[in-house]
Every structure is written in structure tokens, then in C-alpha cells.
Amino acid sequence: MNEATLARDGREEYTLSDVSVVMGTYxxxxxxxxVLEDIAAVTDGEATAICVDGSDDRTPEIARANGARVIxxxxxxxxxxxxxxxxxxxxxxxxxxxxxxxxxxxxxxxxLDLVNDGYDVVSGDRLYYGADAMPGFNRLGxxxxxxxxxxxxxxRIHDTTTGMRAYRRSVLHEIDWTENTGLSAELLLRPLMxxxxxxxxxxxxxxxxxxxxxxxxxxxxxxAKSILTVSLEERLRKAGLDVRLG
Numbered sequence: 001m002n003e004a005t006l007a008r009d010g011r012e013e014y015t016l017s018d019v020s021v022v023m024g025t026y027x028x029x030x031x032x033x034x035v036l037e038d039i040a041a042v043t044d045g046e047a048t049a050i051c052v053d054g055s056d057d058r059t060p061e062i063a064r065a066n067g068a069r070v071i072x073x074x075x076x077x078x079x080x081x082x083x084x085x086x087x088x089x090x091x092x093x094x095x096x097x098x099x100x101x102x103x104x105x106x107x108x109x110x111x112l113d114l115v116n117d118g119y120d121v122v123s124g125d126r127l128y129y130g131a132d133a134m135p136g137f138n139r140l141g142x143x144x145x146x147x148x149x150x151x152x153x154x155x156r157i158h159d160t161t162t163g164m165r166a167y168r169r170s171v172l173h174e175i176d177w178t179e180n181t182g183l184s185a186e187l188l189l190r191p192l193m194x195x196x197x198x199x200x201x202x203x204x205x206x207x208x209x210x211x212x213x214x215x216x217x218x219x220x221x222x223x224a225k226s227i228l229t230v231s232l233e234e235r236l237r238k239a240g241l242d243v244r245l246g
Contacts, residue, residue, distance in 0.1 A: 013116050019047040019108070020089035020169075023099045024081025029058040031101040031209035036066035038105035039097075047108070051099065052085040059099075078214070079183030086172045086187075094172060096187070098163040100208040102133070107203055111166035120171050120196040123188055124164035128202035141220050145227060149185060152231035153193050158200050160185045161223060171196055178246055181219055182226020189227065193234035 021039050025032060032051070039049050049068040053060045054075035063070050071088060073081055086094055093115050097103045103124065114122045127146070131139050142161055149160040161184045171191055179186040192198045229246045236243055 014093050014112060016043040017046040018091050019093045019095055019112060020050060020091040021047050021095045021097060022050040022085035022089050023097050024078055024085055025051045025053040025055060025059050025099040026075060027055045027057045027059060028099040029062055032059050032099050033062045033066055034101050035099055036063060036068055042105050042108050048091060050085050050088055052081040077180040079180035082183055083177050089169060092169050093166060094169050095166045096163060102206050102208045103164040104204050114199055115166050118197060119199045120168050121191045121198045122166040123200045124162045124203035125159040125200045126162050126203060126205040127159050129204055131205045133205055133207040137216055145223060149189060149227045153189055155192055160188060164203060179226045181222035185223055185227050186230045189230045190234060
């Protein structure tokens with residue numbers, strides 16, 4: 001009997017002390033303190049926070065002062081940092097977020113409840129409420145990514161690149177993650193196309209603090225390539241061909 005069945009049968013329920021909240025951080029001194037304070041407040045200090053950091057500002061100092069475990073990594077891109085963060089978590093439920101204060105940490109308990117309901121991945125849908133705080137070009141791109149990914153994956157997806165998700169830790173260790181800029185899409189597509197139980201949950205999206213590090217054109221092209229590559233790899237995997245196209 002797997003973890004999901006145990007939770008549905010009421011024999012095992014995860015609590016906030018079973019949660020690790022993880023993120024990659026790079027020069028986010030304007031927001032990191034607020035994000036970590038919000039995590040501590042909503043979880044009564046029971047969840048752990050992990051930052052994989054390549055900053056040259058005060059981000060790691062502020063993170064440590066707020067109780068986070070900071071893992072230093074030379075800057076190699078968004079996906080490299082987030083991959084190390086999700087794999088470093090040692091609690092059975094792993095929640096990803098960004099460090100720019102755009103995601104609603106007050107919804108962490110809702111995500112945990114859905115994991116306890118039997119879902120393997122709970123994915124925040126920023127676009128459900130309109131994401132008015134998101135730049136218009138980015139919002140249009142995210143709608144396009146969702147349609148593109150839905151067509152390739154054969155499942156309706158509303159937000160492919162959200163940074164706020166909850167995972168059973170076991171899922172994160174059962175799949176090899178290969179993408180960098182497009183890791184956020186990969187972290188949804190591979191579990192979905194392999195039959196894990198995935199649920200999207202509407203979330204509010206707030207205006208970011210600090211400067212964005214991602215070029216929308218270059219980053220968008222990399223994300224589109226990742227969606228295509230990962231979807232084709234997973235289709236080939238279903239056909240018995242375990243290959244890497246990237």
C-alpha cells in the first residue's frame with residue numbers, strides 16, 4: 001500500500017512538521033526575509049526552510065538569521081538551484097516556492113491537506129485569478145505554455161511554470177530531473193505523464209520584490225524547448241524507449 005492510500009484511509013496524516021519549504025535564491029535580499037517570516041508564521045515554526053543560494057548580496061545572511069538552512073551553490077541557473085533544493089529536503093512533504101514574495105505562503109496548509117487527500121503533486125495555478133501582478137507579456141507567455149504543454153501531454157494544464165507546488169518527497173527521488181530554466185515545467189510534466197496523482201490549486205500571485213533575473217525572450221524559448229523535450233521523452237518512455245533528447 002502506498003503513501004497516498006495510507007493518507008486516504010486515515011492511517012497516516014502529515015502535519016506541518018513533516019514539511020520542507022525549499023527554494024533557489026540569487027540576490028533576493030529585498031524579499032527573502034519576508035518569505036521566510038511568512039513560512040514560519042503559517043507553519044508555527046514547524047516546517048523547515050532550505051535555500052540553495054548563489055548570491056553575492058546579503059541573501060544568505062538574512063536567510064540564516066530567519067532559521068533557514070542555506071546551501072551554497074555557484075550560480076548555474078534556476079533549475080540547478082531548485083533541483084538541489086528539492087533533493088536536499090529530508091521531510092516527507094516538499095513545497096517549492098520562489099524567494100521574491102510572489103507566492104502565498106498562507107496556502108501551505110491547503111497544499112498539505114491535498115497531499116493528505118492522496119495527491120502526489122499539488123500545483124499552484126497563478127492564472128486562475130488573472131495574475132494581474134504579472135507583467136502582461138509574461139502572463140500571455142504562461143497561457144501559451146499551458147496550452148502547448150496540454151496538447152503535448154494529453155492532459156489539461158492551466159499553469160505549467162508555477163513555482164509553488166507540493167510534492168511527496170518520494171516522487172522527487174523516483175524521477176531523474178534534467179532541465180535547468182525549464183525545470184518548473186519538467187517538475188509538473190514528468191509526474192503527470194507517469195500517472196502520479198496531480199492536482200492544480202488556484203493561488204493568488206503578488207507583485208515581486210526586487211529585480212527579475214530571467215530574460216523573458218531567452219527564458220521563454222528555453223521553457224518552450226523543455227516542454228517539448230520532456231513531453232516527447234515521456235511519450236517515448238511509454239512506448240518502451242527510455243531516451244534523452246536534450
